[in-house]
Amino acid sequence: MPTISTAITHDNKPLDDSVNLPSRLHFLGLTEKECQIIRRIEPYITKAIPHALDIFYDLVAKEPKTKIFFSSKQHMQQAKQAQLGYWRHIALANFGTQFADTVRRVGKTHARIGLEPRWYIGGYAVILSHIIQDVTAQLVPAVPFLPPKLPLRELASSFACLLKAVFLDVDLTISIYIEETKRSNKEEMAKLDNAIEQERQFITQSFGHIINALADKNLSLSVEGDLPTTYLPMRDDLNHAIATLCQTLNIIKETTGSIDNTADEINSAARDLARRTEKQAASVEKTAAAVEQITATVSSTAARVLEANHFVKDCQTATEHFGTMIHRAHEAMKGIERSAEAVNKITNVISNIATQTNLLALNTGVEAAHAGEAGSGFRVLAQEIRKLANRVGNASEEVKELISTSQNHVTAGSSIMKDASNAVGTIISNVANINSHLQEITKATSEQASALKDVNSAIATIDQGTRENAAMVEETSAATANMAQRTRQLRHLLGEFTLQN
Known part of the structure; x- marks a missing residue:
C-alpha cells in the first residue's frame, strides 16, 4: 500500500x-x-x-x-x-x-x-x-x-x-x-x-542641470516640468532661491553701476579741486611773499620817517637859532661887516640844509610812490618839503646877495634884515609843521606795519590750511580712484553671471 x-x-x-x-x-x-x-x-x-x-x-x-x-x-x-x-x-x-x-x-x-x-x-x-x-x-x-x-x-x-x-x-x-x-x-x-x-535619475536630471548651470554662473534657468509630490517644495524653494538671488544680483549690478558713475564724478571733481587748490596755494604763497615784502618796505619807510623826524627837529632847532642870530644881526647892523664872514658861513649852512632837505624830500617822494595809496600823504609832504627847500635855497641866495652888496646897502640892511627875520619865522613855522606831519606819518607807518604783520600771519595760516586741503584732496582723489577700480572689478565679476530677466 x-x-x-x-x-x-x-x-x-x-x-x-x-x-x-x-x-x-x-x-x-x-x-x-x-x-x-x-x-x-x-x-x-x-x-x-x-x-x-x-x-x-x-x-x-x-x-x-x-x-x-x-x-x-x-x-x-x-x-x-x-x-x-x-x-x-x-x-x-x-x-x-x-x-x-x-x-x-x-x-x-x-x-x-x-x-x-x-x-x-x-x-x-x-x-x-x-x-x-x-x-x-x-x-x-x-x-x-x-x-x-x-x-x-x-x-x-x-x-x-x-x-x-x-x-x-x-x-x-x-x-x-x-x-x-x-x-x-x-x-x-x-x-x-x-x-x-x-x-533618483529623474530628480538628478531635473535638478542636476540646474546645479551645473549654477556652477557655471548661469542663473537664467529654473526647474520646470512635473515632479513627484515629495520634491515639489524642493523645486519651488530652489526656483525661489534662484529668483531671489537673481534679483539681488541685479540690484547689486545696478547699484555698482551707479556707484561707478558716482565714483567717476567724484574722482573728476576731486582732480579738478586738486588743480584749483594747487593754483590757490600758489596764489596764496605769492600773496604771502608780496605782503611780506610790503611789510618790510613799510617797516623800512617807518624807520626812514623816524630818522627824518629827528632830522627835522634838528633843522627846527637850527632855524630857531638862525632866527635869533638874524634878530641880533638886526640889532647889531653896524657890526654886519665884521660878521660878514660869519654870516657867509651861516648862509652856506642854510644852503646845505636846503640841499639836504630837497634830497630828503626827493627820497620821501620816491618812497611815497613805492607805498602807493599808503604814501599819498607822504607825497604831499615831500612836495611841501621841496617847496620849503627851494624857498630856503632862494633865501640863502638872497642872503648871499645881501652879504655881497651889504657894503652898498647898509642903509637898507635893517629893512632887509627885518624881511629876513620874517622869512626865518616862516621857515621855523613850516619846519614845525613838517615835524608834526612827520610824527603823524611815523605813527601811521607803525600802525600799517603792525597791521601788515597781522595780515601776513593770517595769510600764512591760510597758506597752511590750503596746503592741508590740497593733501586731503589728493587723499580723497586716491580713495575715489580705488573705489572706482573696486567697483569695476565687482561689475566684472557680476558680468560673469547669466541672470534672469
Whole structure:
C-alpha cells in the first residue's frame, strides 16, 4: 500500500522543493495506515462539513476584517463550495496531485489578497471543532446505555490522525503563503528599487542641470516640468532661491553701476579741486611773499620817517637859532661887516640844509610812490618839503646877495634884515609843521606795519590750511580712484553671471 509521500511525489507536479514534504510526514508520523484510519470516518466527516462551513462563513460575514475579502454573497458561496470539496479530499486522505494543486493555489491566493495566517488558522479551528462535535454526535449515541457505532478508542485514533492531516494542510498552506509573500516582497522590493532608481535619475536630471548651470554662473534657468509630490517644495524653494538671488544680483549690478558713475564724478571733481587748490596755494604763497615784502618796505619807510623826524627837529632847532642870530644881526647892523664872514658861513649852512632837505624830500617822494595809496600823504609832504627847500635855497641866495652888496646897502640892511627875520619865522613855522606831519606819518607807518604783520600771519595760516586741503584732496582723489577700480572689478565679476530677466 503506497504511503502519502509516495502518492504525492508520484505526481508530475509536486509541491515546491522548499516545502520538503517527506520530512514533514516523517515528523508527523502520518503513514498510509493512519490515512486508512481517517477514511474510516470519512462518511461522517463529509456529512458534518456543510454545517461546519455554514457556521464558519456566518462568522466571516460578521467580522469586518474578513468580510472585506468577499465582494458579494455569491462570491462567499463560491468560496464555501470550494472549501467543501477541499475538506472532502482531507476526509478521504487523498493527498495526490489535486491536493497539491489546491494547497499551492490556496497559499498563493492568501498571499496575493493579504489574508493573514491568523484568520486561516482560526477558521480551521472553528471548522474542525464543529466537525469533531458532529462526528462524535453521529458515532456516540446520546443515550448512555447504547453502544457507540465506533469504539471510542478507534474514534479517538481517527480524530488524532485527522488532526495530523489538517495541520499538515495548514502547515503546507502557510509555508507556501510565506514563500509566496517573500517572493512577492522581493519582487515589490525590486520594483521599489527600480522605481527609486528611476526617480533618483529623474530628480538628478531635473535638478542636476540646474546645479551645473549654477556652477557655471548661469542663473537664467529654473526647474520646470512635473515632479513627484515629495520634491515639489524642493523645486519651488530652489526656483525661489534662484529668483531671489537673481534679483539681488541685479540690484547689486545696478547699484555698482551707479556707484561707478558716482565714483567717476567724484574722482573728476576731486582732480579738478586738486588743480584749483594747487593754483590757490600758489596764489596764496605769492600773496604771502608780496605782503611780506610790503611789510618790510613799510617797516623800512617807518624807520626812514623816524630818522627824518629827528632830522627835522634838528633843522627846527637850527632855524630857531638862525632866527635869533638874524634878530641880533638886526640889532647889531653896524657890526654886519665884521660878521660878514660869519654870516657867509651861516648862509652856506642854510644852503646845505636846503640841499639836504630837497634830497630828503626827493627820497620821501620816491618812497611815497613805492607805498602807493599808503604814501599819498607822504607825497604831499615831500612836495611841501621841496617847496620849503627851494624857498630856503632862494633865501640863502638872497642872503648871499645881501652879504655881497651889504657894503652898498647898509642903509637898507635893517629893512632887509627885518624881511629876513620874517622869512626865518616862516621857515621855523613850516619846519614845525613838517615835524608834526612827520610824527603823524611815523605813527601811521607803525600802525600799517603792525597791521601788515597781522595780515601776513593770517595769510600764512591760510597758506597752511590750503596746503592741508590740497593733501586731503589728493587723499580723497586716491580713495575715489580705488573705489572706482573696486567697483569695476565687482561689475566684472557680476558680468560673469547669466541672470534672469
